[in-house]
Amino acid sequence: MITAECLTKQYGAFTAVDNVSFAAATGRITGFLGPNGAGKSTTLRIVVGLTRATSGTVRVTGRDYRDLVNPGLEVGVLLDASAQHAGRTGREILTIAQQTMGLPRSRVVETLTLVGLTEREAGRRVRDYSLGMRQRLGLATALIGEPEVLILDEPANGLDPAGIRWMRDLLRGFADAGGTVLLSSHLLHEIEVIADDLVVIGQGRIVAAGSKTELLSSAGTLVRAAQLETLDTALRAADLVTTPIDGGLRVDATPELVGRTALSAGVPLRELRAADGAGLEEMFLELTAETAREGAAA
Amino acid sequence: MTTASMTTAALTPKIPISGATASHARPRTIAPIPLGRLVKVELRKMFDTRAGFWLMASVLIVAVLASAAVIVWAPDAEITMATFSTAMGMPLSVVLPIIAILAITSEHSQRTGLTTYALVPWRGRVITAKIIAVVLVGVASMFFSLAVGAVSTLVASAITGLDPVWDVTISEFSHITLANILGMMMGLTLGVLLRGSAAAIVGYFVYALVLPGALGTLAFYQEWFLDLQPWVDVNYAINRLFEMSMTTQAWQQLAVTSLVWLWIPLAIGLRAFMRAEVK
Numbered sequence: 001m002i003t004a005e006c007l008t009k010q011y012g013a014f015t016a017v018d019n020v021s022f023a024a025a026t027g028r029i030t031g032f033l034g035p036n037g038a039g040k041s042t043t044l045r046i047v048v049g050l051t052r053a054t055s056g057t058v059r060v061t062g063r064d065y066r067d068l069v070n071p072g073l074e075v076g077v078l079l080d081a082s083a084q085h086a087g088r089t090g091r092e093i094l095t096i097a098q099q100t101m102g103l104p105r106s107r108v109v110e111t112l113t114l115v116g117l118t119e120r121e122a123g124r125r126v127r128d129y130s131l132g133m134r135q136r137l138g139l140a141t142a143l144i145g146e147p148e149v150l151i152l153d154e155p156a157n158g159l160d161p162a163g164i165r166w167m168r169d170l171l172r173g174f175a176d177a178g179g180t181v182l183l184s185s186h187l188l189h190e191i192e193v194i195a196d197d198l199v200v201i202g203q204g205r206i207v208a209a210g211s212k213t214e215l216l217s218s219a220g221t222l223v224r225a226a227q228l229e230t231l232d233t234a235l236r237a238a239d240l241v242t243t244p245i246d247g248g249l250r251v252d253a254t255p256e257l258v259g260r261t262a263l264s265a266g267v268p269l270r271e272l273r274a275a276d277g278a279g280l281e282e283m284f285l286e287l288t289a290e291t292a293r294e295g296a297a298a
Numbered sequence: 299m300t301t302a303s304m305t306t307a308a309l310t311p312k313i314p315i316s317g318a319t320a321s322h323a324r325p326r327t328i329a330p331i332p333l334g335r336l337v338k339v340e341l342r343k344m345f346d347t348r349a350g351f352w353l354m355a356s357v358l359i360v361a362v363l364a365s366a367a368v369i370v371w372a373p374d375a376e377i378t379m380a381t382f383s384t385a386m387g388m389p390l391s392v393v394l395p396i397i398a399i400l401a402i403t404s405e406h407s408q409r410t411g412l413t414t415y416a417l418v419p420w421r422g423r424v425i426t427a428k429i430i431a432v433v434l435v436g437v438a439s440m441f442f443s444l445a446v447g448a449v450s451t452l453v454a455s456a457i458t459g460l461d462p463v464w465d466v467t468i469s470e471f472s473h474i475t476l477a478n479i480l481g482m483m484m485g486l487t488l489g490v491l492l493r494g495s496a497a498a499i500v501g502y503f504v505y506a507l508v509l510p511g512a513l514g515t516l517a518f519y520q521e522w523f524l525d526l527q528p529w530v531d532v533n534y535a536i537n538r539l540f541e542m543s544m545t546t547q548a549w550q551q552l553a554v555t556s557l558v559w560l561w562i563p564l565a566i567g568l569r570a571f572m573r574a575e576v577k
Contacts, residue, residue, distance in 0.1 A: 049419040050412065050576040066419045069330040077416040083409035087347035093413075096346075099339050100417050102331065141413060 031195030131158025
C-alpha cells in the first residue's frame with residue numbers, strides 16, 4: 001500500500017509535481033502513466049526519499065520511507081536501470097545489494113534465476129548489457145529482499161514483447177500473492193497490458209485515476225460504417241457525442257445504444273465494439289494534449 | 299537526518315513486522331542495518347571495479363617503485379628508512395585523496411546513488427561508513443608503505459654492505475599518517491562540496507599544488523603576510539607534520555587552519571549533501 005497526499009515539488013518558479021494525491025492498493029498493479037516530463041520520476045523519487053517534497057506526505061506500508069529500518073526488505077525500488085557503475089558485473093551489483101540488506105549469499109543466484117539472467121550474463125560488466133538486461137538486473141535488485149512493495153520507473157523500457165509479457169506475469173504473480181506494485185510508463189500500450197489501476201499525470205497534475213476497467217468503459221464504443229456521415233448525423237440527432245477516429249467514430253455510449261440508433265437510421269455497420277485500447281489511447285492523448293510537451297526531455 | 303535519530307536507528311532492537319502490515323511476506327523480523335555492514339559494503343565498492351582496483355593497486359605500486367628508485371639512485375650513505383619514507387610520501391599524498399574523492403563522487407558520476415540511497419535512505423550513515431572506509435584504507439596504506447620501507451632498508455643494507463638505519467620514530471610515523479588522513483579528509487570535503495569526480499580532483503590539485511605556490515609567493519613579496527602565513531595556510535601547517543617539525547604553536551596553527559579550510563567546509567558540504575536531490 002502506497003498513499004501520496006498533496007505532493008508538491010517546486011524548482012524555483014517551476015512546479016514539477018503539483019498537488020499530487022494517489023493510492024496504490026495492495027494486491028494490485030498500479031500504472032503511473034504520463035508523457036515524458038510529466039513529473040512521474042520526480043514523484044517516485046519523492047516516494048523513496050531521494051527528493052524532498054516542497055509539501056505533502058507519502059506513506060509506504062503505512063510509514064514514511066525513511067522510517068523503514070532496512071528498506072530493501074520491504075520495498076523494492078528500480079528508478080533507472082542504467083544508473084549502475086558500468087565497470088561492475090551484474091553479479092557484483094546484486095551482491096552489493098545482498099550484503100547491504102544482510103541476506104544470505106544464495107539469494108544472489110536465486111534472484112538471477114528469477115529474472116532470467118544466466119551465470120554467464122551475470123559475469124559480464126554492465127557496460128556490455130543491453131537495456132533489456134539492465135532492466136532485468138534492476139528488477140533483481142528490487143526483488144532480492146523479497147519486499148511486499150515494488151516501485152518501478154519505466155521498467156518495461158527496452159524489453160522486447162516477450163520480455164514485457166514475462167514481466168507482466170512476474171508482477172501479476174507478485175500482486176496476486178498480496179504485494180503492491182507501482183510502475184510508471186509513458187507508453188499506454190505497455191501499461192495497458194500490465195496494470196489493474198491507472199493514475200494518469202500530465203504536467204505535474206493528476207488528470208485521471210481509476211481502475212483500468214472503469215477508464216475503459218468510459219471510453220465508449222467504436223463504430224465503423226460505409227455511410228459514416230449519415231450515421232454521424234443520426235447519432236448526433238440522438239444527443240450522443242461522437243469523435244472521428246481511424247475511419248470510424250468513437251461514441252460516448254454503449255454498443256447496444258449505438259447499434260439501435262444505426263438500425264433505426266437504416267445504416268449497415270461494418271464494425272461495432274467497445275472502444276477499449278483505441279479509446280483509452282484517445283483518452284490518454286486527450287487528457288494530456290493540453291499539458292503534453294512534444295519532444296521535451298524527461 | 300540528525301545524528302540523534304541515526305543513533306536511534308542503530309540502537310533500535312529488532313522490530314517484528316506483524317502479518318497485519320506485511321500480508322505478502324511471511325512474518326519475519328527486520329533488523330536495522332548495522333554500521334559495520336555499511337563500512338564493509340563501502341570498502342567492497344572501492345575495490346570492485348577495474349578503475350577502483352588499479353587505484354588501490356597504484357598505492358602498492360607507487361610504494362614499491364619509489365623504494366626501488368631510492369635503492370638505485372640515492373647515494374649509499376643516504377639510504378635510510380627516512381629516505382624511503384619521504385620517497386613514498388609524496389606520491390601517496392596525491393593518490394590517497396583521489397581515492398577519498400572517488401568514494402564520494404562515483405555515486406553521482408555513475409548514478410549508483412539512486413540504488414545506494416534508496417537502500418539506505420539515511421545519508422548520514424552512508425557518509426559515515428564512507429569516511430570510516432576511507433580512513434581504514436589510508437591507515438592500511440601507511441602500514442603497508444612502512445613495511446615496504448622496512449624491507450627496502452634491509453635490502454639496501456644487504457646491497458651496500460652498510461648497517462641499516464632505522465630513523466623513523468613512532469611519533470614521526472603517526473604524524474605522517476595524520477597528514478595523509480587530513481589530505482583524504484580534504485578529498486572527502488571536495489567530494490561532498492563539488493560532487494563531480496573531475497571537478498573535485500581539479501579542486502584538490504588547485505588546493506595541493508597551486509595554492510601553496512601562490513601563498514608562498516605572497517609571503518615572499520609581502521612581509522606582512524610572512525608572519526601571518528602559518529595561521530592562514532593549511533598546506534603549510536600540514537607540511538610541518540611531514541617535516542616532523544611540530545611545536546605547540548604548530549599544532550595550534552594546524553587546528554586553526556584546518557578548522558577554516560577543512561572542518562567548516564566539510565560541515566557545510568555534508569549539510570548540503572544530506573538535503574541534495576539524488577538523480
